[in-house]
Amino acid sequence: GQQVMQIPQYQHVQEGEDFTTYCNSSTTLSNIQWYKQRPGGHPVFLIQLVKSGEVKKQKRLTFQFGEAKKNSSLHITATQTTDVGTYFCAGHGNYQLIWGAGTKLIIKP
């Protein structure tokens, strides 16, 4: 069946360092969404990418959708403590939303 692989599972960074998470789908996606879940919270929608090669920015966050619409990435520049949480991608394919396993961003003390 359709799968979306998300890596890494965890990423430890010093505050101020960059963070990137990647998602790869086994099939072409019609679009991909990104969500953030703070510790103890629920997932919150960040953005949706629809077009091949699309790049969107939200302040320090940069989202990319691959040319083949099978991969996507989220890059955070100069992480802050408020960025802590788990970032999930979710791709739409064949009338289903397929979720990545999430990448947990941990800020080293």
Next chain:
Amino acid sequence: KAGVTQTPRYLIKTRGQQVTLSCSPISGHRSVSWYQQTPGQGLQFLFEYFSETQRNKGNFPGRFSGRQFSNSRSEMNVSTLELGDSALYLCASSGYGSGSSGELFFGEGSRLTVL
């Protein structure tokens, strides 16, 4: 506009019992999805309802069931509870069915502990 409301927020059950969880979507949203989240795990899709019809179902045993009412409120039921059913159960509503793309709005979740 009120968000997605899930009740109860916390509950404790024993093995063999059953549980019913409730979800009230955002007003006007007709799609409700349910997810199970265990510690360190991602979101495992349970099922999606749109206009009272189950549109999609995840890979869970028949002990997990759900329904949606005409006012779009949804319930999920888990019968014959097992220890492994301990999890956070999240409900999400959307203005679109899974056939289209639309952001999901999640509730705070119902945290179920099975002893």
